[in-house]
Amino acid sequence: MKYLFFILLFITANVTAKPETNNSIAFYYSAPMPLAEMTFYSRVVVQPELITKHELNWLKQRNIAVYAYLSVGESFSKSESSLSVNPNWNSHISDLTAAQWQLHIQNSALSLKARGFNGLFLDTLDSYQLLDKKHNKSAQQAGLVFIIEQLSNTFNKQLILNRGFELLPQLKGRANDLVAEGLFSHFNPLDNSYKLTNKNDQAWLNAQLHKAQDLGFNVQVIDYAKPKQRLAMAQKIINAGYTPWVTDGHLQTWGTSNIAPVPRRILIPYNSNIEPLIYTTVHLNLATMIEYLGYIPDYINVAKRALPAVDPSLHAGIISWTSFDTFYTPTITNWLEANLGVVPELILGELPSSANKLMLSLGAEPLDVTPLGPYELESFTPWLKGESSIPPVVTNPYFLKLAANSKALISIKAADGTSLVQGTKTKYGALVVAPWLIDTLPMEGSKWVIDPRTLLTKAMGLEPILVPDTTTQSGRRMLTIHIDGDGFTSVAHFAKKPYSAEVILDKIIKHYKLPLTSSIIQADIEPGGLHSKMSPKLERIARDIFKLPYVEIASHTYSHPYFWTALAGRKDIDEEDTDYGLKLDIPGYNTISLEKEITDSIKYIDDKLAPANKKTVIMLWSGDATPGPKALELARDAGVLNVNGGNTDVNADNPSLTHVSPIGRPERDLLYQIYAPILNENVYTNLWHGPYYGFKRLTETFEITEKPYRLKPYTIYFHFYSGEVPAGLDALKHNIDYVLARPNTPVHLSHYAKVAKDFYFSALAKNSDGQWLFSSKDIKTLRVPDVFDMPNISQSSGVAGVTQKGDYVHVVNNIAQLSFDHSKENKAPYLASANVIIDNWQVNGPVSFTAWVPATLDLINAGACVFVSHLGERYKGLTRGDITQFKIPAGDFFGYLNCNAGV
CATH class of the missing domain: 3.40.50 (Rossmann fold)
Incomplete structure (x- = not known):
């Protein structure tokens, strides 16, 4: 019963902790799709020929229903079914009674359903009314009703009607939504002009819309205004009792509902x-x-x-x-x-x-x-x-x-x-x-x-603007650790001559027990590879690493290609660049195969090295780490993220931002390469020629990428050959100890990679009250610029708190609403910072988080609060000044935050 109680609490929290609901349907008839902005909406209407397969899948993965535009009464192509011409659009009005036209519409619908569309937006329903008297109006209406009935059956009533007022009584139960344009403003396609709708036309349309509402249709109004006037127009539509969408006459710019987009x-x-x-x-x-x-x-x-x-x-x-x-x-x-x-x-x-x-x-x-x-x-x-x-x-x-x-x-x-x-x-x-x-x-x-x-x-x-942040988690700078597979088989300069991988396993991985991403090069350890005789032992070491609960698995390719830029056809390889070859020298493997390097290396790890409860989650690029679109596509098809590359190696000799790379790089079809936040020991040790302790200078990079701007998370990125010599191992420990002595939140590299990629797919908006809205699947931190006021957490939703300085807000929902209004004092308890990854947060409600190290959570206004785990353990805080600090053991916490006084 205790576990059921907490499950019910979490379900309740997910229902009640959301910001204002947006019921508008978004319309966009251009390309490419503004995917980030679309995440504020549960339904979007698009021109089906303008959305790609990858865009459609991206939206569907986020439970956003995608409706395809379908013209029922007109076509821009003349056919046997054409009866007349619509002079406003120079399009052909179709005969709705014609069997060939009805079949054409139904086949179009079946094709759209096969592509994965969730529903249809049916346009030009009133076009038959432009026909002259020699055409039977009643017959056209009957044909239209028949067509819509077929479409309703095909899409299980997921239809949006554009007007069609005369037929609504017959269409009740066949569609759920109705859209009408031009309540307060209308568009003239002949001269691309916008005009206000007169009072008589407004009154007539209002009457029709009220009838539609009485029949049970959800009614949305599309009107037109310039971008800066759209939010006011949308509010006018809301006041009239309808759901709004305000845009341009061709629906080719992104519109405004009860929120206005913040362009990024x-x-x-x-x-x-x-x-x-x-x-x-x-x-x-x-x-x-x-x-x-x-x-x-x-x-x-x-x-x-x-x-x-x-x-x-x-x-x-x-x-x-x-x-x-x-x-x-x-x-x-x-x-x-x-x-x-x-x-x-x-x-x-x-x-x-x-x-x-x-x-x-x-x-x-x-x-x-x-x-x-x-x-x-x-x-x-x-x-x-x-x-x-x-x-x-x-x-x-x-x-x-x-x-x-x-x-x-x-x-x-x-x-x-x-x-x-x-x-x-x-x-x-x-x-x-x-x-x-x-x-x-x-x-x-x-x-x-x-x-x-x-x-x-x-x-x-x-x-x-508010900044979707990729460096910080729960108010503290992220820490990621990842290992490229190079040097796994190097014999280390320690007693008993262990492999470098064994040294790293014992002295780093097991010692610190921090979330860490480890990779191997397949040909380096597999049977039939470069070290065939020692393969059983090498594979056993890899399995010992991968089975640890805090280690996630990555591939560092099959043969470690050095020149991905050349493989992508973007650069010719100079002879002086090839002193060490194009890849590892593997007998019989003369031509690099992207499938073998990516797809097959992942399968080898999953089949031969990974424990039953784990799979490979990341591809860590090798060599120049500049994969082309085909390589990125193969990684995506294999279901893994990808990281490495970039040029962030800034140090005190030249503390220039010219040596700090961006988050990532786009390719076609929504593909992104995510750069390693900070580069590895290779660039700090003169390509591992020495000094081997040079990697200690990584702390200089940490400091330069923290002030004046926090540009990167703490990233400790190295190769197994760092365990080859005592100086390299000492440098690694120095860097880890440096970070652990400072506020940080340890996360897996895959967590960072998801956050980093979602930077390009997150969105901002504002409502009529001046509140900011933020939409993101994976980013859980918003950075607040200095020119902004302190956020008021008690007036916000979808957030757990904000740091004491007011510079980092902790987001807990996919859509958060942030207020800077201080007309009401913020007295409610909230999170200032923590070293955990928060999954759920509700004061006097359920809380869950992951703590890779013993958790410390600093709360404000929380002197009367206590954390209660699902097993009944109670954790009280220690209050000093404005902060009450709670300490909870490492692990996954499921519980309750009770802040009722006297508990």
Whole structure:
């Protein structure tokens, strides 16, 4: 009975702890799908030809019902069933009584059902009314009812009707929802205009909608407004008694319901024929700060797809950064010019040679003369100055002067005293030319000449937003530990000459008992591999590692390919790069097979090494760790996550953000490579040539990626060969002990990988009360920028608490609602921080979490609280100041947080 009691409590918590319900159906008739924003809705309507298989599956995996648009009364293709033309859309009105048309509609529905759609949105139900009197209206109505009855049977009544008011009594019970457009505003497709609906038409439509409601239909109104006016229009629809969706006349921009989207995507065009994304400076350097600010780099490969229409509801800005003047085709420059004033723009590096409107709008125009050097710095806006203490050497400047209504950010002076602007700002955005972005100095490495944060915020004008955070869990910096399989079979320099894997197992894995991800290279340990005679012992060591409860299993491929970039066809391999070959030298294995490296290596581990209750969960990329789309697809098909790569190895010799990589890299079909948060001991030990204690400098990286910005979790990433020598083992212990002496939350690498990937699929919105909403499947932390007030947890929902500084909010539901309204004092108990992964949290209700180490939970306003486990153990806290700290043994906790006074 005790266990049943707690199960009921958890069910109750999941029902009652949700933020405001959103009953609107979202409509979107463009591509690609705004998947993140769609997670605020339980149903979405799309044009079926515009959604990909992977997008459809992604939505269905999140229990979002996807309805396909289906035109019942019209077609853009003339056929035997066509009776007339609709002049508004230049489409053909169909004969609803024609057997061939009825069969066409039914076959279309069956095809959509086979693709996986959950229902249909039936449009053009009133088109038959445009026919002249020679066509029998009653017969057309009967044909329409027959068609809808068939569709209702096919989709089990999951139909959304667009109007069709005259037939609603006959369609009762055949569909659940009705949508009507134009209650307060309407769209004219002939001239793309928007007009307010007159009072008489409003009254008529209201009457029809009330009749539909009386018949039991759920009624939604689609109206039209510019993005900034949509939330007010939606509230007007709500006040009229209907569910709202406010968008554009073609439904090709993301709309507003009772919440308005907060745009996060930054459009970044690049051309893979000129330079692959992995080599672009905007990805390697600026994307890190874009993501830190909470925005998503939305890379557009112009070599493979058209530039998109800019939607201010989804897109927060445009950034163009190139080192190649051939990048700026007329198509790109025209697109940039067309979107001036739509969203802020930032033009960096090389400038287009023939884009006078773009340059003038961003504050620069060409000089009539080309004054000679030497050139020296004239002015540099203080807030834009970056890491470099000296200005770059300029030998080939841009000969630009300041345009009207603009501000100079950077200017230099020629030998004759002429002023040349190299950076400008206007109301449309900003531009900064090379070499005033990143400077590379001999023996010193690269540094930001400008500050990338203020470049994006003050110069470009990005607004501060809540940030989906990938570094922190329950208010404390995450700790991940993972091992690449290299060196598993190395003989260690210790007594009895154990394998390095045995040293790591005994001295690190078993000693610390922290969540850890371990991998092997199949050919290194399998029978018939490189060490066939010792395979039984090597496989036994691997099994001993994998069976530990805190170890999760990964593959480090079959043969450890070194050049994934070349395998993806993105780079030719230079002979000097191949001193150690393309892979491990395995007899008989001459050509690298992606299936063998990924799919088969995972199967080998699962079949031969993994205990019965475990499977491989991650692919850890080898070598240059730059897999192409096919490799990422194989990993996804195998059901595993993927991690490694990136370039985060910053240290005190050059503490530059240019050595901190972004979270990950996109490929086609929703594929993402997640970068290792921080690189391994190889880069700290001169490619393992020594000094072997060099990995101790990892703590420098920890400190630089913590202040002034927490950019990465604590990550201890190494190879088994760290156990080969005492200095390497000592460095590992040093790093782990360093982290354990500081607040942290240990998590598996797979946990981080899910969080990291979900950064690109999480969404923000605001409601009419100014509250923020956050939607994410895996991210459970929101970072609050300094300019925001302290969140009021008692007025929020879907959250467990906030840190004492107010900078990290702990999210516990897939949709959270955060309030900054302090009109009511926050006296309820809430979590300040903990070293646990929270699954469920409710004050005076059920709580569950995972603690890999003894749990410490700091709560505020919790002096009267006690944790009670499902077995009846009670844990009281110790109060010091505002904090009450609770200590609970490691493990999975299921219980109750009782905060009733006097308990």
